[in-house]
Amino acid sequence: MKSFWNELKKPFFVLAPLADVTDPAFRKIVAQTGKPDVLWTEFVSADGLYHTREKKRMLDAENPLVRDLLFTPGEHPILAQIFGSNPETIAYASKLAAELGYDGIDINMGCPDRSIEKQGAGAAMMKHPEDAAAIINAARESGLPVSVKTRIGYNKEEMDTWLPILLKQDLAALTVHLRTRKEMSLVPAHWDLAHRVVELRDKHAPQTFLLGNGDVKSLAEAREKANETGLDGIMLGRAIFGNPWLFTEREPESIPPREKLEMLGSLAHKFDQLRPRKSFHLLKKHFKAFVNGWPGAAEMRGTLMETNSYEEFADRLREALELVG
Ligand SMILES: Cc1cc2nc3c(=O)[nH]c(=O)nc-3n(C[C@H](O)[C@H](O)[C@H](O)COP(=O)(O)O)c2cc1C
CATH class of the missing domain: 3.20.20.70 (Aldolase class I)
Structure with a gap:
């Protein structure tokens, strides 16, 4: 075979x-x-x-x-x-x-x-x-x-x-x-x-x-x-977890916060497109894993964890992206 x-x-x-x-x-x-x-x-x-x-x-x-x-x-x-x-x-x-x-x-x-x-x-x-x-x-x-x-x-x-x-x-x-x-x-x-x-x-x-x-x-x-x-x-x-770069040579510590947040946004978007939708809350484990490792990350994570829909999450993520510059 x-x-x-x-x-x-x-x-x-x-x-x-x-x-x-x-x-x-x-x-x-x-x-x-x-x-x-x-x-x-x-x-x-x-x-x-x-x-x-x-x-x-x-x-x-x-x-x-x-x-x-x-x-x-x-x-x-x-x-x-x-x-x-x-x-x-x-x-x-x-x-x-x-x-x-x-x-x-x-x-x-x-x-x-x-x-x-x-x-x-x-x-x-x-x-x-x-x-x-x-x-x-x-x-x-x-x-x-x-x-x-x-x-x-x-x-x-x-x-x-x-x-x-x-x-x-x-x-x-x-x-x-x-x-x-x-x-x-x-x-x-x-x-x-x-x-x-x-x-x-x-x-x-x-x-x-x-x-x-x-x-x-x-x-x-x-x-x-x-x-x-x-x-x-x-x-x-x-x-x-929080590290889709695992199979590349990049160290997780070297990934800038913006890139992590953008990756999380892209994941959430793809997840939201699945039909029928799985519960939005399944995504939250990823919020914990991606929004991690820089000053202010804990607070940002807290804000994202409060969201209850993809739309709400996307709004908060936009604000978070402005904060990390
Ligand atoms: C959240 C989670 C889900 C898992 N789901 C499966 C699964 O669907 N099938 C499976 O064979 N093992 C599953 N496992 C076990 C993992 O594939 C793996 O054997 C285990 O996590 C040990 O490897 P690691 O230390 O590299 O994570 C799961 C483990 C975790 C933590």
Whole structure:
């Protein structure tokens, strides 16, 4: 199978799926500012896509789940991340992603959210490893390369039993968030275990691309981690908050306030154009992240946080731009 993974220059640096952050508006901004080697969508429910299938053609309007899957040509290569535990819905969602032009399917087997786990999906897959193969095979019906994102274990580190189960599925790629499900994101990621993950990959599936994830703050740090560990790629997540320049060589401290505010304005504008609109309030986490790091930023942020609509925000942003000159 022809796969974009084989075309990537190693080591590669990719943007993590981040629900309610890496939405179509944010991804577009990132792709235009400094494109990672691969982009992931936020996770999308395979069951949800399946149950709303009558609306699947109404791409830009009625089906909010399909809307989460919209992307622009500048975002390739891009993976649709899905979650679910029913092979039928996984096959449906994967074929839909193929129709939409995605370059690959990524299956979430690491999310600790209770509502996802209740469906037998996300991190719960580690408790039912026998289901993993069926889910991966169902995604393969799309004809796209299939990858998985997971963690090093559920309540405790169990890489030696869990990872080989995945690696034996001949995945195109595997991303390992170097924490257990129980650890959520509360302890530092266990980068000391990355060597073992590489050994397991080399033993069970040398053809599978391997990515490590957890706490990486910059492209420079990602390069170091790749060199030290022998991983093929590094995935960066929260470091993108307020910093769509993450995949460029620019230091966040060197970005002038005006540029940060303009970027925030552009993000909010794109977000507002999505139909049907998502709640304006979802944008507020970005206000915190972008309006940061210069004298007067806290007050400016406070003013923006008080707004309740895009129009109100745009007015206040104009005033803020006058203030920073
Ligand atoms: C706000 C938020 C949303 C997330 N959404 C997803 C998701 O949709 N799918 C997924 O596999 N992981 C998700 N994660 C986990 C991240 O992809 C990543 O594994 C984790 O944040 C650790 O990487 P980092 O330290 O570089 O952020 C999310 C994390 C955060 C903080």
